[in-house]
Amino acid sequence: xxxxxIKDFEFRWSDVDANQHVMHSKYYEAAAHCRMSFLKDHGxxxxxxxxxxxxxxxxxxxxxxxxxxxxxxxxxxxFELLKAKRDGSRFSAIHEFxxxxxxxxxxxxADLAWMDTVKRKLTAPPSEVMKMMEDSPKHADFIYID
Numbered sequence: 001x002x003x004x005x006i007k008d009f010e011f012r013w014s015d016v017d018a019n020q021h022v023m024h025s026k027y028y029e030a031a032a033h034c035r036m037s038f039l040k041d042h043g044x045x046x047x048x049x050x051x052x053x054x055x056x057x058x059x060x061x062x063x064x065x066x067x068x069x070x071x072x073x074x075x076x077x078x079f080e081l082l083k084a085k086r087d088g089s090r091f092s093a094i095h096e097f098x099x100x101x102x103x104x105x106x107x108x109x110a111d112l113a114w115m116d117t118v119k120r121k122l123t124a125p126p127s128e129v130m131k132m133m134e135d136s137p138k139h140a141d142f143i144y145i146d
Contacts, residue, residue, distance in 0.1 A: 004078035022069040031095040060111040080139040087124040
């Protein structure tokens with residue numbers, strides 16, 4: 001995670017399930033929030049996306065759980081691009097969930113794309129969004145795809 005975007009999270013009592021650990025759905029919510037925070041922190045706000053008639057869409061998410069997280073724990077969630085089409089229309093992200101001691105709790109993979117919100121069709125992102133994607137942190141295994 002040397003160049004990754006990092007967001008800190010504290011899991012709440014309401015994030016815990018009957019097994020007394022953080023429920024699986026909260027990992028997905030934290031990863032999505034991390035991605036959207038990255039966009040916002042890099043000038044890609046909801047208002048801008050609306051004005052550009054563009055939005056990110058999710059095709060697939062998969063989380064691999066390694067160590068339990070508990071309510072009250074503060075963790076770091078990273079965001080890096082894992083692969084992308086050269087025109088930026090489709091891309092994949094990787095999120096790592098790390099505990100305070102640096103141990104890996106989970107890895108979440110997401111396959112995403114950009115959609116024209118008027119035509120309701122996949123599209124290459126506008127130049128403002130493409131610039132942000134070019135500047136996004138890239139995982140060590142990052143590749144361009146056809």
